[in-house]
Amino acid sequence: MAWQGIEGHDAVVERFVAAQARGRIAGTYLFIGPPGIGKSTFAHTLARSLLCQSMGEGLVPCNVCRSCVQAKAGSHPDIDTVSKPDDRATIPLEFFIGDSDHRMREGLCWRLLLRPAMGSRKVAIILDADHLADEAANCLLKTLEEPPDNAVIVLVGTALERQLPTIRSRCQIVRFRPLASESIFSILKREMASQRDRDQLDNDDAQKKEPDNDSLLWACAQGSGGSLERARLLLDPMLTEFRGRLTALLSHRPMHGVALADETKLLLDAAGKEAPIRRARLRIVLESAIDFFRAALRDDLAGEPSCDPALALLINAWAGSAGEAVVSLRHTLDALDAVNRNANLTIVVDAWTALLEQPRLAQTT
Numbered sequence: 001m002a003w004q005g006i007e008g009h010d011a012v013v014e015r016f017v018a019a020q021a022r023g024r025i026a027g028t029y030l031f032i033g034p035p036g037i038g039k040s041t042f043a044h045t046l047a048r049s050l051l052c053q054s055m056g057e058g059l060v061p062c063n064v065c066r067s068c069v070q071a072k073a074g075s076h077p078d079i080d081t082v083s084k085p086d087d088r089a090t091i092p093l094e095f096f097i098g099d100s101d102h103r104m105r106e107g108l109c110w111r112l113l114l115r116p117a118m119g120s121r122k123v124a125i126i127l128d129a130d131h132l133a134d135e136a137a138n139c140l141l142k143t144l145e146e147p148p149d150n151a152v153i154v155l156v157g158t159a160l161e162r163q164l165p166t167i168r169s170r171c172q173i174v175r176f177r178p179l180a181s182e183s184i185f186s187i188l189k190r191e192m193a194s195q196r197d198r199d200q201l202d203n204d205d206a207q208k209k210e211p212d213n214d215s216l217l218w219a220c221a222q223g224s225g226g227s228l229e230r231a232r233l234l235l236d237p238m239l240t241e242f243r244g245r246l247t248a249l250l251s252h253r254p255m256h257g258v259a260l261a262d263e264t265k266l267l268l269d270a271a272g273k274e275a276p277i278r279r280a281r282l283r284i285v286l287e288s289a290i291d292f293f294r295a296a297l298r299d300d301l302a303g304e305p306s307c308d309p310a311l312a313l314l315i316n317a318w319a320g321s322a323g324e325a326v327v328s329l330r331h332t333l334d335a336l337d338a339v340n341r342n343a344n345l346t347i348v349v350d351a352w353t354a355l356l357e358q359p360r361l362a363q364t365t
């Protein structure tokens, strides 16, 4: 039975259960693992458990005490979460130590020094730790080194290399692995069932109960690379359709960078204004292109045809050389890196699509 409904991270759960049983919960943790696999959910569930007023054995929160209820509602006074705002490249310094008029009279570091409002400890969760600027990190160092009495600070990031050495060395590192396809499949299935229940409650004539499309769910789970966030996006029919278009656009010779840019931007605009969703969509587009170029290369270099028949067909139609695939792959990896570093998405799309056209230009000169 998964701990608090969290699938795929049993080893991490065991580690915390053992630490709790020995009274050895540390003051600072750094959660590391790819995006969309549940690190932040884990951090919040851990916070709820640690603050529960009648926690059971195995770090199991009672889920009914005042502390659990407030934690579940996201309004617990002793759980302090900070994250990077959508429109900023880094977590602002004032989130940690207050703005210039209220230095060390506001902000997370200051709040951690206050007495807990409900129980005996506070939990701070710092999401987007990849985006800690030097100045903010320096302000955090002392707090990480000597966390206030009983406080637990959890930083959540995607890769160890993205963390400053000064932060890394002060935290216990907890690694989260990508989720197994089976776990993603069962989570998607559960989500679809509860969505259907909600739809039926909202809509009296929703009598016709549509069956789950298990093979579609399974394909999305397998194509997700272990990320639940990615699997949810793959379920989006618009995105599925676009991925089909994408391989055609990438195979087309001559390559039309402007057409690819326009179609990609339309796909992002259809996602609305929310930056994280737009960013996640572009990530999927770039990752699909990376899969495509890698398959093209494998096909070209090893004479090993792609095992996906649809992809093999497109790759066969592709007139590009192995050299072109290498260059295109590199540009696409760079674009993905820029997206992960929070670059402006329109600029990334324009630069990426223009660069993809270049191998052809280079060949003709």
Ligand SMILES: [Zn+2]
Residues within 6 Å of the ligand: 051, 052, 053, 054, 055, 061, 062, 063, 064, 065, 066, 067, 068, 069
């Ligand atoms: Zn409780």
